[in-house]
Amino acid sequence: MHRHHWLVRVTHWLTVILIAGMIASGLQIYEAYSHFGMRGAPPYPNLFDGRTLPEWARLGGWLAGGLMWHFTLMWPLIIVGGTYLTYLGVSGEWRKLIFKPSDVRPAIDMAKYYARLTREHPAQGKHNALQKQAYTGIILLGTLSVLTGLAVWKPIQLHWLTMVFGGYQVARYWHFWAVWLFVGFTVVHVFMVLVVEPATLRAMITGEYRGKYGREDTA
Amino acid sequence: MSTQRSSSRRAFLQTGVFGAAAAALAACGWDGGSKLQPTFGTAAHFNDWLSGKLFSSSKHAPQFSPTQRSASFPNYYISSAPPELAEPAAWRLEVKGLVRTPLSLTIDEITAMGRVTYTWEHHCVEGWSAIATWTGLPLRAIADKAGVLPAAKFVRFDSFDEGYYNGWDMASAMHPETLLAFGFNDKPITSDHGAPLRLYAPHKLGYKLTKYLTTVTFTDKQPGGYWEDQGYPWFGGV
Numbered sequence: 001m002h003r004h005h006w007l008v009r010v011t012h013w014l015t016v017i018l019i020a021g022m023i024a025s026g027l028q029i030y031e032a033y034s035h036f037g038m039r040g041a042p043p044y045p046n047l048f049d050g051r052t053l054p055e056w057a058r059l060g061g062w063l064a065g066g067l068m069w070h071f072t073l074m075w076p077l078i079i080v081g082g083t084y085l086t087y088l089g090v091s092g093e094w095r096k097l098i099f100k101p102s103d104v105r106p107a108i109d110m111a112k113y114y115a116r117l118t119r120e121h122p123a124q125g126k127h128n129a130l131q132k133q134a135y136t137g138i139i140l141l142g143t144l145s146v147l148t149g150l151a152v153w154k155p156i157q158l159h160w161l162t163m164v165f166g167g168y169q170v171a172r173y174w175h176f177w178a179v180w181l182f183v184g185f186t187v188v189h190v191f192m193v194l195v196v197e198p199a200t201l202r203a204m205i206t207g208e209y210r211g212k213y214g215r216e217d218t219a
Numbered sequence: 220m221s222t223q224r225s226s227s228r229r230a231f232l233q234t235g236v237f238g239a240a241a242a243a244l245a246a247c248g249w250d251g252g253s254k255l256q257p258t259f260g261t262a263a264h265f266n267d268w269l270s271g272k273l274f275s276s277s278k279h280a281p282q283f284s285p286t287q288r289s290a291s292f293p294n295y296y297i298s299s300a301p302p303e304l305a306e307p308a309a310w311r312l313e314v315k316g317l318v319r320t321p322l323s324l325t326i327d328e329i330t331a332m333g334r335v336t337y338t339w340e341h342h343c344v345e346g347w348s349a350i351a352t353w354t355g356l357p358l359r360a361i362a363d364k365a366g367v368l369p370a371a372k373f374v375r376f377d378s379f380d381e382g383y384y385n386g387w388d389m390a391s392a393m394h395p396e397t398l399l400a401f402g403f404n405d406k407p408i409t410s411d412h413g414a415p416l417r418l419y420a421p422h423k424l425g426y427k428l429t430k431y432l433t434t435v436t437f438t439d440k441q442p443g444g445y446w447e448d449q450g451y452p453w454f455g456g457v
Contacts, residue, residue, distance in 0.1 A: 032345035039291030039349035064347065064450030071452065072262035153344060155421045156280050156457045157273045168340065168348050 001060060003126070003209035005091070011084040012204055018077040023179050024059035028066030036173040044173055074149065081142055095125040099136040103129040121176065124213060134185065141181050148175040263452060270454040276390055280421035283338040289349035290405060292341070295425075297381040297445065300430050301410040304379065307333040310415055312361075312399070316375075316436040319366030326415045328402055332356050332364075337396065339421035342457045344446075353419045354402025359393050359434065371437035376418055376429035385418070385429045386442025391456060396420055397433070427455040 004012075031052050036044040043049055061068030088094045099107075104127035109122045114130075122128065127135065151162040151171035166169040193201050199211030297304055298445055304310050312329060314322040338352040358374075374392040377384045391397065399421035408414045413430025420428065426446045436442075447453045 033343070033347045035347070038289055039292065039347050040339075058440065064446070067258045067344070068263065070449060071266050075265075076261060089390060113455050154270075155274055155340075155457055157275060157278065159278075159281060168342065203414065 001209050002207055003203040004189055004207045005087065005093075006207065007083065007087045008093075009204055009207060011080050011087070012081045015084070017078060018073055019182060020056050021059060021073045022077060023182065024057060024074065025066045025069035026176075027053045028058040028060040029063060029070060030176065031066075032063045036176070044169075046173075048174075078146060081146075084207070097132060097135050099129070099132040103132055106174060115214075121213070128213070134189070136181075138185055141178055141185070145175065145178040145182075148172075148178065198204075215218070220376045226424070227450075230379060234296070254277040259291075259420050266452060270452075270456045271388055273392065274388075274422070274456050276394055278422075280337075280396060283340065283350050285338050285352055285405070286436050287350050288338065288352065289364050292349050292351050292404075292412075293343075293347070296411070296413075296430065297383045300378070302380045303376075303410050303411075307415065312416060312432060313357040313434040313435065314361055314365045314437075316438050317368040318362075318437055319368065322361070322365050324361075326401065329356055329399060329416065331358055334402070335398065336402070337421070341425060343425040344451060344455070352402075353398060353400045353406050354405075355400030355419060357395050357399030358399055358418070358435070359395060361399065362393060363435070363439075367437050370439050372439050375434075375436040375438055375442035376432060377432040377434040377436070378429050379433050380431045382440070383429065383431070383445045385444040386447065386453070387423075387431075388454065389425065391423065391454075394420065396422065396424060422456055424455040424457060425451075426451060 030048075031124055034048060034050050034052065034170040036049075057064070060069045088097065106122060106124070109118070110124075110128050110130045113121055114120045148171045149159065150158055150163055151165050151166065152175055155168040155171070162168055162171050165174055197211050197213060199209060203209035203211070236327045252345050294301070311323045312327060314324070333356055334354055335353040335357065336352060338350060340348050342348050374382065374387045374389065374390055376387070397418070397420040400413075400417050401413050401415065403409070407418065413432075416432045417430040418432060427444070441453075444451075444453070447455070
């Protein structure tokens with residue numbers, strides 16, 4: 001069965017490359033001042049406070065290089081993300097993907113199944129309720145990353161936006177936190193694809209799904 | 220038909236993914252190497268243009284109370300020690316280029332022209348920020364006195380710190396909060412913070428704020444800058 005439109009597949013893989021580049025160049029920028037909070041004030045809680053991330057995880061070599069990569073890749077990432085969201089809205093696919101209040105109960109059922117409290121795999125549409133939760137979360141995280149990024153880039157000209165996040169240093173802090181949420185999502189996402197349902201990997205490459213879960217005709 | 224379509228799509232996807240990976244590998248140099256440098260240049264150009272559009276001449280930076288000042292405020296210069304003048308009395312600020320009347324001003328003449336004091340948050344390109352109080356004369360007052368010609372589109376600031384310099388867009392330079400600063404935290408500025416005179420503005424990153432000023436040149440050609448020439452964003456506005 002045909003599962004993913006080519007726009008979804010292309011934007012998915014481009015996003016993988018672009019976010020990897022944004023994270024790596026961002027970690028290079030972080031190396032220049034690896035603390036959060038105003039000078040002279042106690043730093044915010046941060047496992048990576050004062051630490052340099054390994055060279056393989058950084059892109060750009062030094063601050064100017066990291067900035068160049070970051071400030072270049074941000075545009076294709078915004079365009080690709082915007083294209084995907086536009087497709088989601090125009091095609092009506094969002095109905096199968098966005099988590100709604102009515103998904104709360106199915107999400108609990110799904111969690112019970114994964115926790116092996118129930119043996120039957122609950123009935124689902126294209127995505128199960130936990131997937132909807134994860135994919136809705138990742139869209140919000142992407143949006144948060146762009147907005148906190150703008151707040152850090154222009155804290156005076158876009159001061160109102162910076163204040164929405166609690167000020168310049170707090171916006172930097174959230175922007176950094178987004179990295180670990182992206183990494184956490186990716187670890188779980190890749191695990192689920194490879195271990196639970198490898199057929200979805202083929203579907204994201206060729207578009208054709210030959211697995212056992214979900215029906216296209218149900219939301 | 221359908222198989223053909225999907226195989227050409229597959230080829231398209233493969234080309235795209237491998238092409239991007241190959242470009243990334245070819246670009247191992249920090250500046251993107253010869254392959255990506257033009258792309259970086261275009262993006263940097265676009266970002267400078269957009270930063271100029273986002274910049275507002277009438278927007279004021281939020282002010283803080285002197286009690287909120289940061290306990291520490293880093294200092295920095297290119298020279299190995301804080302640059303000091305051999306003959307402080309001989310120092311002059313030269314104002315030249317596309318002006319009706321070139322000026323050569325002593326520090327007393329500058330401080331006598333007026334002063335404003337603000338407490339602002341300072342943003343460094345590295346990511347740190349700190350609050351401090353700055354006292355100075357708006358650069359605009361000097362520009363008015365010299366009579367800047369309409370052909371001037373940029374301002375170049377030179378220093379006696381090992382050739383450190385910066386180039387600014389005219390709109391940012393003429394903002395009322397762009398100061399020729401001679402006071403730092405209620406005291407005359409010291410040699411580690413750019414004495415006798417430095418540029419200060421809350422709407423630019425720290426590396427744009429030339430210390431140890433010697434010359435202000437109004438020009439129609441875009442000047443580079445010490446760090447800008449090495450790859451930092453040229454506009455550097457926040």
